[in-house]
Amino acid sequence: MGRALLVCRLAVNDIRRRPAAAILLLLVIATGATTLALGLSLRGTTDNPYARTRAATNGPDVVATLLPDGSNGTGPATSARPGGGAGSVPADAGALAGLVRIEHAAGVVSRSGPFPVTWTLLRMGHTTASAEVEGRGARPSPVDRPKLLQGSWVRPGAVVVEAAFANALDLRVGDRLSLGGSTFDVVGEAVTAAIPDYPDVCSHLGCFLAGTVSSHNPGLVWATKADAEHVARAAASTPLAYFLNLKLKDPAAATAFADRYNAAASPTAPFLYSWQDIRAGDAQVIAKVRQVLILGSSLLALLAIASVVVLVGGRMAEQTRRVGLLKAVGGTPGLVAVVLLFEHVLVGLCAAGAGLAAGWLAAPLLDGPGAGLVGAPNAPALTGSTIGLVVALAVAVAVVATFVPAIRAARLSTVAALDDAALAPRRRAAVVSLSAHLPPTVLLGVRLAFRRPRRLLLSVFSIAITASGLVAVLIGRATEGDFLAARVAQATTIISVVLVILAAVNIIFIAWTTALDARHPTALARALGATPDQITVGLSVAQLLPALAGALLGIAGGFGIYYAPKNGAGQATIVPAGWLAVIVAGTMLAVAVLTAIPARIGARRPAAEVLKAEAR
Amino acid sequence: MNDIDRTLVLRARGLRKEYGRDAGLVRAVDNVDLDIGGGETLAVMGPSGCGKSTLLHLLGGLDRPSAGEIWLAGRRVDGLTERALARIRCVAVGFVFQAFHLMDELTAVENVELPALLAGRSPREARRLAADLLEQVGLGDRTTFLPAALSGGQRQRVAIARALANQPAVVLADEPTGNLDSAATLDVLRLFESLHMAGQTVVIVTHDSRIAATADRMISMRDGAFIDETSLTGGTRGNLADLAGLGG
Numbered sequence: 001m002g003r004a005l006l007v008c009r010l011a012v013n014d015i016r017r018r019p020a021a022a023i024l025l026l027l028v029i030a031t032g033a034t035t036l037a038l039g040l041s042l043r044g045t046t047d048n049p050y051a052r053t054r055a056a057t058n059g060p061d062v063v064a065t066l067l068p069d070g071s072n073g074t075g076p077a078t079s080a081r082p083g084g085g086a087g088s089v090p091a092d093a094g095a096l097a098g099l100v101r102i103e104h105a106a107g108v109v110s111r112s113g114p115f116p117v118t119w120t121l122l123r124m125g126h127t128t129a130s131a132e133v134e135g136r137g138a139r140p141s142p143v144d145r146p147k148l149l150q151g152s153w154v155r156p157g158a159v160v161v162e163a164a165f166a167n168a169l170d171l172r173v174g175d176r177l178s179l180g181g182s183t184f185d186v187v188g189e190a191v192t193a194a195i196p197d198y199p200d201v202c203s204h205l206g207c208f209l210a211g212t213v214s215s216h217n218p219g220l221v222w223a224t225k226a227d228a229e230h231v232a233r234a235a236a237s238t239p240l241a242y243f244l245n246l247k248l249k250d251p252a253a254a255t256a257f258a259d260r261y262n263a264a265a266s267p268t269a270p271f272l273y274s275w276q277d278i279r280a281g282d283a284q285v286i287a288k289v290r291q292v293l294i295l296g297s298s299l300l301a302l303l304a305i306a307s308v309v310v311l312v313g314g315r316m317a318e319q320t321r322r323v324g325l326l327k328a329v330g331g332t333p334g335l336v337a338v339v340l341l342f343e344h345v346l347v348g349l350c351a352a353g354a355g356l357a358a359g360w361l362a363a364p365l366l367d368g369p370g371a372g373l374v375g376a377p378n379a380p381a382l383t384g385s386t387i388g389l390v391v392a393l394a395v396a397v398a399v400v401a402t403f404v405p406a407i408r409a410a411r412l413s414t415v416a417a418l419d420d421a422a423l424a425p426r427r428r429a430a431v432v433s434l435s436a437h438l439p440p441t442v443l444l445g446v447r448l449a450f451r452r453p454r455r456l457l458l459s460v461f462s463i464a465i466t467a468s469g470l471v472a473v474l475i476g477r478a479t480e481g482d483f484l485a486a487r488v489a490q491a492t493t494i495i496s497v498v499l500v501i502l503a504a505v506n507i508i509f510i511a512w513t514t515a516l517d518a519r520h521p522t523a524l525a526r527a528l529g530a531t532p533d534q535i536t537v538g539l540s541v542a543q544l545l546p547a548l549a550g551a552l553l554g555i556a557g558g559f560g561i562y563y564a565p566k567n568g569a570g571q572a573t574i575v576p577a578g579w580l581a582v583i584v585a586g587t588m589l590a591v592a593v594l595t596a597i598p599a600r601i602g603a604r605r606p607a608a609e610v611l612k613a614e615a616r
Numbered sequence: 617m618n619d620i621d622r623t624l625v626l627r628a629r630g631l632r633k634e635y636g637r638d639a640g641l642v643r644a645v646d647n648v649d650l651d652i653g654g655g656e657t658l659a660v661m662g663p664s665g666c667g668k669s670t671l672l673h674l675l676g677g678l679d680r681p682s683a684g685e686i687w688l689a690g691r692r693v694d695g696l697t698e699r700a701l702a703r704i705r706c707v708a709v710g711f712v713f714q715a716f717h718l719m720d721e722l723t724a725v726e727n728v729e730l731p732a733l734l735a736g737r738s739p740r741e742a743r744r745l746a747a748d749l750l751e752q753v754g755l756g757d758r759t760t761f762l763p764a765a766l767s768g769g770q771r772q773r774v775a776i777a778r779a780l781a782n783q784p785a786v787v788l789a790d791e792p793t794g795n796l797d798s799a800a801t802l803d804v805l806r807l808f809e810s811l812h813m814a815g816q817t818v819v820i821v822t823h824d825s826r827i828a829a830t831a832d833r834m835i836s837m838r839d840g841a842f843i844d845e846t847s848l849t850g851g852t853r854g855n856l857a858d859l860a861g862l863g864g
Contacts, residue, residue, distance in 0.1 A: 427721040427762065436729070436739040443733060451721060524717050527678055528731045528778070529706020531699040608673040611717060 011343035028307040032300035033355020033394045039293030040386040050279045056147045059193025060245035061254040066270040112141035114242035118232035120180035130218035135228030144194040144245040151188030160188035164198035165219025180231040196281025289491045296495030306462040308401035310509040333410035340406040348398030352391040425451035445541020459546035466503035467554020472561040511595040515602030523610035532603040539599035547591040551584040625817045626652040631684035644670040646840035655815040659831035667840035668821040676709045676788045677701040689785045710779030714791035716771045718763040724774045725759040731781040749777035769800025786817040
């Protein structure tokens with residue numbers, strides 16, 4: 001009990017003694033914890049808005065789709081394309097008969113449709129987007145009755161735009177738009193539970209016509225049946241597709257109903273999907289946000305480890321004498337290690353608490369239902385597993401980062417600790433020999449960089465993590481382009497900004513620690529004739545070398561991060577070389593600027609003063 | 617012993633270095649005038665804290681005076697920029713410190729060649745020069761040793777070789793034997809004697825009168841000011857070991 005009290009007292013006293021360092025540690029760990037908490041708490045938050053939308057629109061339990069060439073939408077892409085077909089005509093009677101058979105299947109209690117559907121380009125001013133145009137009657141359907149949020153229902157020459165799509169394109173009631181060359185008035189905005197939220201309309205529907213506008217994440221537009229057929233004829237390309245909405249006696253069994261039918265149907269028969277599939281599609285945006293946040297939190301955790309290692313390393317350098325005193329009065333090596341570990345675990349636990357609170361409070365900013373659904377989301381889920389994972393992450397960061405310095409302190413001889421002797425720098429004969437051929441500033445930089453190889457690796461690691469995150473975001477944006485959902489873009493931006501901030505903090509820490517550690521050799525170099533500018537540039541070079549290596553590794557890492565979760569699947573994206581060059585150049589520039597300040601301050605201290613202080 | 621070249625290598629007038637202000641004002645160097653001729657060995661002695669080291673740092677451009685003028689090899693240097701002072705330190709001044717101040721991770725020869733590399737000499741030339749200097753100071757067989765593997769006297773000899781790397785106008789030595797035992801002190805003094813014989817201008821700061829006795833001239837300091845100046849006719853002509861009272 002006495003030992004535990006002693007450990008607590010020593011740890012708390014040390015935290016109090018250096019509150020700024022403790023707060024910095026807490027913030028660094030809390031950043032990763034917050035992101036993880038945010039990602040984990042978003043699970044299932046869209047279920048409630050989808051249920052409300054389904055109730056408000058009498059959403060279908062099952063939607064049957066009949067694509068123009070008879071493909072059921074799950075198969076490979078077809079060659080159907082605008083301008084290349086036989087004209088826009090209703091599907092043949094045989095194919096439509098397939099839909100009729102489904103509407104009379106056992107368990108079906110009501111239906112609406114089949115509604116004709118075509119795909120075309122929507123233009124408004126300079127905006128162009130793919131649109132899925134669904135033909136509807138002037139009267140509300142018994143099943144899938146889109147709920148108008150603004151304006152009125154379709155009429156000849158006037159269309160209603162799905163709310164999320166309208167929101168993305170900034171369309172308003174009263175605007176005029178062009179569909180396949182014909183002009184229409186926008187008379188309303190509505191929501192539906194029959195398709196997933198834009199831009200994931202195609203995630204479960206039959207938008208698999210490669211090379212056509214339909215493959216480019218179309219948004220839904222309702223028009224009259226005649227207008228939809230007119231648009232399809234004007235495009236003179238794709239035969240009409242048909243959607244049939246069904247209500248079942250047992251809505252909960254919708255997936256089983258659809259699976260049973262799809263398994264038995266021929267490849268050219270209509271394809272069925274259930275309301276549970278659509279709900280999952282709606283949750284995709286949030287799922288992507290979660291994926292980004294959880295991946296981001298992993299990167300931030302790694303970066304936090306690097307930050308904490310640097311911070312703890314710096315604190316340990318200050319604590320060497322304290323360790324010596326502790327040992328001199330009878331503290332065992334084990335006690336020394338436990339005190340240091342406990343101190344940082346304590347900070348880690350506080351950071352976990354702060355991260356959980358911040359993540360829970362921030363979740364509503366990212367889990368909104370989107371414009372395509374109505375109603376408030378479920379409260380973010382702060383479950384036991386979420387709490388456990390966040391606490392585990394924060395404690396793991398603290399332990400991983402503190403373990404080596406703690407063991408080193410425990411092993412340090414009491415006399416050496418009392419003398420406060422700095423750890424002797426590593427000699428790298430090859431580096432010394434090679435650097436002799438370099439200009440004096442680079443010579444100083446290279447030698448300073450390699451004096452502390454562990455710190456050098458931390459720099460490389462820290463910058464590689466940040467660059468990996470940024471490159472992954474760039475690949476995501478290059479791949480998904482304008483169709484990156486706003487909230488996913490928001491999440492990637494948050495992660496990017498936090499990564500950059502944390503990396504900047506790391507760079508400053510490392511540069512400052514390097515400048516402090518290099519006080520003696522740089523003062524000596526100045527006594528031997530090096531100018532302050534040479535010292536400043538040398539210290540910057542010492543940071544730029546790992547920055548370059550980190551940025552290059554980060555490019556490879558970014559591709560890995562983006563493609564690893566997909567198991568390498570997905571279309572390979574060519575990220576413009578200019579973007580990657582900007583990442584490397586930007587990293588170097590940022591490091592140079594962030595390093596210059598501590599380097600300059602370090603270089604301005606009078607050499608004589610440093611040499612006197614460091615005389616040993 | 618060579619004749620002292622009366623051309624002044626170092627000259628100081630009204631030199632002052634002050635720290636603090638008002639009641640806390642400390643004059644580490646107080647209105648010092650000084651002339652040092654070429655080839656002269658000057659000893660500055662006095663008790664700890666009398667301002668000897670500060671004077672040396674001012675003369676070598678490592679620190680800036682609060683007032684006064686410093687001339688080095690005919691050029692006024694007290695108002696130079698830090699960059700210009702660095703250049704002066706690189707080519708015209710060689711420092712030897714009590715604490716040696718060698719780079720722990722560099723071998724003896726790498727330490728000695730460092731000023732030459734900073735001065736822009738080619739690596740090959742710098743290495744040759746460093747090896748020659750180490751040979752001159754009796755460490756030709758220790759060129760690849762790290763400082764930790766050398767004795768205190770050997771480390772100081774490496775530091776002296778380093779100070780000579782760019783053939784400076786003046787070598788400024790701050791308590792060069794302060795950390796050494798008697799035998800090592802004698803070795804270092806012999807080295808300074810050989811520099812003196814070769815016409816090298818040397819300023820040695822020491823609080824040990826036996827060391828000061830080996831110089832051509834000795835100046836005593838107290839509270840930052842010169843209080844006495846003595847020309848030593850015996851100087852390094854006598855038996856160095858006897859002069860220094862070190863036996864041997």
